[in-house]
Amino acid sequence: MPGDTIEVVQKCxxxxxEVGRLSIKKENLFLSSYVMVACPKCGRETQELREPALRTEMREKEMASLPKNNR
Ligand SMILES: [Zn+2]
Structure with missing residues (x-):
């Protein structure tokens, strides 16, 4: 199933x-975490920081679509 990948934000x-975004498999989320990325702000290669992008976006969607009198 293609639903096993999550969107990850690559940060300096x-x-x-935010340097970029990529979709990776869930089981690879915490693997190879010592990747260097070229940060335009720092002007050099820095160690990347990965954050799951879906988590915050889903939360925002949930809050926006949550009916007031439901639950
Ligand atoms: Zn930077």
Whole structure:
């Protein structure tokens, strides 16, 4: 099933700038976490920081679509 991948935000671990996004498999989320990314703000390669993008987006959608008198 294609639903096993999640969207991950690649961030610069130095300044926190979003460098890019990628879809990876859930089981690979915490593997190979020492990847270097080219940060445009720092102007050099820094260690990447990965954050699941779906988590916050889903929460926002849930809150936006949650009926007030439900639950
Ligand atoms: Zn940076």
């Amino acid at each position: 671990s130095v300044c926190g700038t």
